[in-house]
Amino acid sequence: MPPLGGGTSKKSFNSANPCPPVRRNVYNFAFNAMATRTSPGPKPVIIREVGLRDGLQSIARVLPTAQKIAWIREAHAAGQREIEVGSFVPPRLLPQLADTAELVAYAKTLPDLCVSVLVPNLKGAQRALESGADVMLLPLSASHAHSLANLRKTPDEVVQEIGRIRAARDASGGSTGSRCLIEVGISTAFGCTLQGRVEPAEVLRLLQAALDAGVDRVGLADTVGYADPEMVRDLFERCLRVAGDRLTCGHFHDTRGLGMANVYAAWQTGITRFDACLGGIGGCPHAPGASGNVATEDVAYLFASMGVASGLDFHKLIALRAKLAQWLDGETLYGSLWRAGLPKTMSAAPAGKL
Numbered sequence: 001m002p003p004l005g006g007g008t009s010k011k012s013f014n015s016a017n018p019c020p021p022v023r024r025n026v027y028n029f030a031f032n033a034m035a036t037r038t039s040p041g042p043k044p045v046i047i048r049e050v051g052l053r054d055g056l057q058s059i060a061r062v063l064p065t066a067q068k069i070a071w072i073r074e075a076h077a078a079g080q081r082e083i084e085v086g087s088f089v090p091p092r093l094l095p096q097l098a099d100t101a102e103l104v105a106y107a108k109t110l111p112d113l114c115v116s117v118l119v120p121n122l123k124g125a126q127r128a129l130e131s132g133a134d135v136m137l138l139p140l141s142a143s144h145a146h147s148l149a150n151l152r153k154t155p156d157e158v159v160q161e162i163g164r165i166r167a168a169r170d171a172s173g174g175s176t177g178s179r180c181l182i183e184v185g186i187s188t189a190f191g192c193t194l195q196g197r198v199e200p201a202e203v204l205r206l207l208q209a210a211l212d213a214g215v216d217r218v219g220l221a222d223t224v225g226y227a228d229p230e231m232v233r234d235l236f237e238r239c240l241r242v243a244g245d246r247l248t249c250g251h252f253h254d255t256r257g258l259g260m261a262n263v264y265a266a267w268q269t270g271i272t273r274f275d276a277c278l279g280g281i282g283g284c285p286h287a288p289g290a291s292g293n294v295a296t297e298d299v300a301y302l303f304a305s306m307g308v309a310s311g312l313d314f315h316k317l318i319a320l321r322a323k324l325a326q327w328l329d330g331e332t333l334y335g336s337l338w339r340a341g342l343p344k345t346m347s348a349a350p351a352g353k354l
């Protein structure tokens, strides 16, 4: 990973994008009787913290900016190198995320941190470009009904918007070579509470259309927790045949308890980058009572237990989770690792590194 700003001032936005290229894991297993000590190990995984966006947008209370900054600072200190700090949506729609520009500015002062923001449209993308974010994530619903409900556009209209965003991004680069990556998250890829079934063929069609429109990266999201590991394996394999190394992210909610199994299934296809929320916060407005994203600390543990590094520090993550529980007093947090701690066989790991 190159140092932020190539050694220039920490505040010089975008002089070098700190987001490393995401490489697929070519070792589709961690434990395998045939693996020998000399076998090259599996590639490290990247866990992008999305609690400040996907988590907080589903919680009615507005977390003060100072606490969000503390969250970003301590998540970075715990080893997180990708954080989605907010969303450039109109504050009247999501007052919880109204301070996103301020959070990007702060996050960009931290070394080697890839700062991402969600954008719903061209206007949001322009704000992302102005903010200096490293990645802008645009949701593209594979469900026609969800797309209309969420963005008031059909999926094909969103694809057209992606083309305009790509043009705006290219025009903004100037001579500095700055480049905000455009990532499309294909949401409701495994089903939708409004529409029900989502055809894999439609996901593949939209995936190709997004690639043709010039996105840098794509990911698949189980927005409402309908996926199972077989569906995940099948759809990721099919999408990898279309997108290759540009398919870089799995985004899973634990709505029905299959979140971790789905992370594992995607990893087996070669995916090495996953979204997660500290404490599994979040949820879905269409599934009351449903738990949120897979928990950051549990995903880190899943990989650590299989010998796959995430670079995260267990003790620091758990301490930050305790703070988050205080900040969000009264909200339900999820996850398992915080209750039991690391097993004896792992607790001797240096500095609790997962």
Ligand SMILES: [Zn+2]
Pocket: 054, 221, 223, 251, 253, 293
């Ligand atoms: Zn989500």
